[in-house]
Amino acid sequence: KENCFVPTSEIIAVEETELNKKQRNIGKWQKMAKPHAFTVYYVKKARNHRWRCSDVTFWCVDEHLCNQWIQALKELLEMQKSRPKQLLVYINPYGGKRQGKSIYEQKVAPLFSLASISTDVVITEHANHAKDNLFEVNINKYDGVVCVGGDGMFSEVMHGLIGRMQKDSGIDQNNPKAPLVQCNIRIGIIPAGSTDCICYSTVGISDPVTSALHIIVGDCQPLDVSSVHHNNTFLKYSVSLLGYGFYGDILKDSEKKRWMGPMRYDYSGFKTFLSHHYYEGTISFQPAKHTVGSPRDKDSCRTGCYVCKKSEQQLAEQHKECGLKHEEDEEEWKVIKGKFLAINAVNMSCACPRSPKGLSPAAHLADGSADLILVRKCSRFDFLRYLVRHTNQDDQFDFSFVDVYRVKSFQFTSKLSEDNESNVTDIGKKRFGQFCRDHPACCCNIANSTWNCDGETLDSSAIQVRVHCQFVKLFARGIEENSKDEAAYSQSSIEQLL
Numbered sequence: 347k348e349n350c351f352v353p354t355s356e357i358i359a360v361e362e363t364e365l366n367k368k369q370r371n372i373g374k375w376q377k378m379a380k381p382h383a384f385t386v387y388y389v390k391k392a393r394n395h396r397w398r399c400s401d402v403t404f405w406c407v408d409e410h411l412c413n414q415w416i417q418a419l420k421e422l423l424e425m426q427k428s429r430p431k432q433l434l435v436y437i438n439p440y441g442g443k444r445q446g447k448s449i450y451e452q453k454v455a456p457l458f459s460l461a462s463i464s465t466d467v468v469i470t471e472h473a474n475h476a477k478d479n480l481f482e483v484n485i486n487k488y489d490g491v492v493c494v495g496g497d498g499m500f501s502e503v504m505h506g507l508i509g510r511m512q513k514d515s516g517i518d519q520n521n522p523k524a525p526l527v528q529c530n531i532r533i534g535i536i537p538a539g540s541t542d543c544i545c546y547s548t549v550g551i552s553d554p555v556t557s558a559l560h561i562i563v564g565d566c567q568p569l570d571v572s573s574v575h576h577n578n579t580f581l582k583y584s585v586s587l588l589g590y591g592f593y594g595d596i597l598k599d600s601e602k603k604r605w606m607g608p609m610r611y612d613y614s615g616f617k618t619f620l621s622h623h624y625y626e627g628t629i630s631f632q633p634a635k636h637t638v639g640s641p642r643d644k645d646s647c648r649t650g651c652y653v654c655k656k657s658e659q660q661l662a663e664q665h666k667e668c669g670l671k672h673e674e675d676e677e678e679w680k681v682i683k684g685k686f687l688a689i690n691a692v693n694m695s696c697a698c699p700r701s702p703k704g705l706s707p708a709a710h711l712a713d714g715s716a717d718l719i720l721v722r723k724c725s726r727f728d729f730l731r732y733l734v735r736h737t738n739q740d741d742q743f744d745f746s747f748v749d750v751y752r753v754k755s756f757q758f759t760s761k762l763s764e765d766n767e768s769n770v771t772d773i774g775k776k777r778f779g780q781f782c783r784d785h786p787a788c789c790c791n792i793a794n795s796t797w798n799c800d801g802e803t804l805d806s807s808a809i810q811v812r813v814h815c816q817f818v819k820l821f822a823r824g825i826e827e828n829s830k831d832e833a834a835y836s837q838s839s840i841e842q843l844l
């Protein structure tokens with residue numbers, strides 16, 4: 347009795363339906379001598395951005411008419427050119443709660459098969475298996491690469507794909523100013539990790555079935571990617587969080603407790619909060635002048651985002667007019683020295699189930715900028731107030747000790763490495779490390795923190811970062827507005843469409 351309207355772009359599959367005897371004997375169909383039927387499988391939108399596969403079966407007496415409908419609907423599906431037909435799937439069996447394999451087999455593979463998508467599946471045997479494999483496979487054979495795992499697994503696949511593109515084009519990734527070759531093959535994320543921040547921030551929910559359906563309908567969401575260098579050595583790419591201090595320390599501690607699963611972040615988070623370490627250093631950045639948005643905006647990045655579209659146009663125009671190299675070199679750098687509890691640079695909101703609005707709620711997925719959040723030294727109580735605001739509706743930037751800037755590139759050098767560079771003859775300092783000036787009695791050693799790069803640690807504290815606008819593409823569409831559409835989808839009618 348429920349009506350529903352389904353755009354053809356959200357039909358998953360159409361199949362002829364074999365009616366069994368019991369089905370034939372119900373309702374008005376029992377009067378038919380030999381009823382014929384077909385079933386339409388479609389995306390049903392539920393609450394909180396969750397998608398489900400629903401179906402409706404149509405019956406008729408005329409076999410020819412029934413076949414015509416099936417044929418017409420299959421032709422409509424064939425016209426959806428952005429849908430993948432052949433996918434390469436990497437499963438990390440040890441990510442998150444170690445359920446990647448069963449999640450894929452039970453929830454995702456049946457949907458891919460229903461949608462006639464062929465897959466080559468690789469279950470990874472060690473870290474970097476997927477990344478290394480992507481340098482060897484015949485990549486042109488595939489319409490997309492799917493990773494089943496968490497943010498770390500996504501990062502691995504992204505590094506494999508970007509690295510492969512640069513290698514094939516003869517681009518040296520160690521050159522921080524090299525004009526990188528864009529990666530056009532889309533990546534799908536089936537969330538099976540501990541944080542799943544990239545999935546949550548691009549889909550609005552961390553749910554394997556929802557993500558599988560976004561892959562099937564062939565969605566496309568571009569993402570900004572930051573390249574991270576130490577002098578002239580390439581370190582990593584980042585799409586979500588580059589965090590020094592608090593999030594770096596959490597990650598470093600939690601790596602030793604992988605056996606705890608996702609709980610390790612809560613344990614290490616609490617421990618890191620209690621340790622209340624701050625780090626001295628200098629951060630220099632180039633403000634993102636091309637973008638029309640600001641980190642203090644009330645509106646968030648949503649499907650078809652105006653700010654992201656505008657940034658894309660502006661950057662394309664700038665490149666045409668003066669060339670990237672010339673223009674970037676000339677722009678001003680702002681320099682800030684200080685003592686920081688956390689330095690967070692986010693290319694997207696970094697929303698995740700732990701923090702549903704994220705570290706920077708107004709950050710954009712594809713505007714060519716990152717939000718640089720500087721949390722200066724403050725009391726434990728103030729830092730706790732700041733952290734709690736990640737989980738409620740209050741403004742987390744409304745503190746005297748928190749500053750946020752929208753940037754297109756930045757650099758960081760810790761005080762420790764500055765001192766070591768400028769004072770190489772100070773043997774005592776080099777041999778015994780540097781002692782905390784605020785607690786001379788306790789002699790606590792203030793080492794550098796570690797950068798947390800999408801859940802992986804970086805080997806260097808001194809880094810240079812540049813944001814590349816819309817550098818990779820995901821099978822996603824950004825977070826959809828929670829609007830009347832949701833209600834409309836559940837009430838209107840598939841019969842109207844057909």
Ligand SMILES: Nc1ncnc2c1ncn2[C@@H]1O[C@H](COP(=O)(O)OP(=O)(O)OP(=O)(O)O)[C@@H](O)[C@H]1O
Nearest residue numbers: 441442470471472495496497498499539540541542
């Ligand atoms: N078979 C494997 N054995 C050990 N490590 C692996 C294997 N396959 C992949 N990895 C590595 O495991 C790391 C973490 O995986 P993943 O991101 O899937 O889970 P997670 O860390 O629990 O989740 P999140 O990144 O969301 O916090 C990845 O960086 C990846 O390189």
Ligand SMILES: CCCCCCCCCCCCC/C=C/[C@@H](O)[C@H](CO)NC(C)=O
Nearest residue numbers: 497541543586587696700701733736800801
């Ligand atoms: C006392 C209350 C504390 C509440 C703190 C809530 C903050 C949660 C924020 C989660 C971090 C989101 C950033 C995502 C980072 C990922 O790249 C990374 C890898 O998955 N995850 C982590 C935890 O580093």
Ligand SMILES: [Ca+2]
Nearest residue numbers: 570693710715
């Ligand atoms: Ca961005």
